[in-house]
Amino acid sequence: xxxxxxxxxxxxxxxxxxxxxxxxxxxxxxxxxxxxxxxxxxxxxxxxxxxxxxxxxxxxxxxxxxxxxxxxxxxxxxxxxxxxxxxxxxxxx
Numbered sequence: 458x459x460x461x462x463x464x465x466x467x468x469x470x471x472x473x474x475x476x477x478x479x480x481x482x483x484x485x486x487x488x489x490x491x492x493x494x495x496x497x498x499x500x501x502x503x504x505x506x507x508x509x510x511x512x513x514x515x516x517x518x519x520x521x522x523x524x525x526x527x528x529x530x531x532x533x534x535x536x537x538x539x540x541x542x543x544x545x546x547x548x549x550x
Contacts, residue, residue, distance in 0.1 A: 469504070470504060471504060471505070471506070472501065472504050472505040472506070473505065473506050473507065474505055474506070474507045474508075474509065475501040475502055475504065475505035475507070475508045475509070476509055476511070477498045477501060477502055477508055477509065477510045477511065477528070477533075478494055478498070478510075478511045478512075479494065479498060479510050479511070479512045479513075479528070480494070480512065480513055480514070481512055481513065481514050481515075481516055481521060482510055482512035482514075482515055482516070482521075482533070482536045483515065483516050483517065483518050483520065483521055483530070483536075484515065484518065484536065485518065485530035486508075486510065486528075486529075486530030486531075486532070486533030486534070486535075486536055487521055487526045487528070487529060487530045487533075488502075488510055488512065488526065488527060488528040488530075488533060489521060489525050489526060489527060490527055490528075495527050498527070498528060499527050499528040499532070502528050502532040502533055503532050507534045507535070508532055508533045508534055508535070509533075509534065509535040509536075509537065510528075510533050510535065510536050510537065511537050511539050512536060512537070512538055512539070513538075513539065513540065513541055514538065514540075515536060515538045
């Protein structure tokens with residue numbers, strides 16, 4: 458009750474593990490994203506106990522522009538480099 462009015466308190470959802478895909482990351486876990494990936498990646502990293510980031514490229518410390526880092530490394534526990542995957546050629550008839 459706040460100021461005589463009743464309110465509903467919803468407890469936050471917590472995740473044990475969050476799997477996040479990012480464009481670039483450094484060994485400290487700082488992440489940058491492309492396009493719509495930045496919508497839920499940072500939120501899930503903050504909500505999880507353990508965040509594992511799949512990045513296309515791991516860069517050296519200091520190479521990422523601090524203004525472009527979306528998820529700070531404090532929220533990321535593991536970084537895994539998975540280079541760009543080539544999609545199989547398909548033909549549409």
